[in-house]
Amino acid sequence: MDDETLARLLAAARAVRERAYAPYSGFAVGAALLDEHARVHAGCNVENAAYPQGWCAETSALAAMVAAGGRRVLGLVVVGVAPRPLTPCGGCRQKLREFAADDCPVWSADLDSVHARFTLGELLPASFGPGHLETSA
Ligand SMILES: O=c1ccn([C@H]2C[C@H](O)[C@@H](CO)O2)c(=O)[nH]1
């Protein structure tokens, strides 16, 4: 991914983070991804008084992509302000796996800079994916 596209993702993730609904944790997160049509989709975390019913920014961004017709994630940025680089939770790694290859880049950033770059394969090694359901039986 070129620098300009990464900058677009960063701007989108930072902007949508401003709209996070996180009254319980106070931990606002924004995520933005690039799909196979070179479109950017963004989402924030949405918490709930019934705590387990809240969901993550990455899940929101994936849902926005699917609703817009996208089916492949070419890269994702997650933005949060934390003492160490923020990475997607386990559930979001699996959700991302549905639409992204092992070499899909995942950048971790805050409001000022990008702190880390991972691949999905690094975050979710030896993963279960759609290919496991391709049986001839
Ligand atoms: O990668 C992450 C990690 C956490 N959260 C959200 C979930 C919850 O609303 C809050 C605190 O965990 O941050 C995300 O959206 N993405």
Ligand SMILES: [Zn+2]
């Ligand atoms: Zn998550």
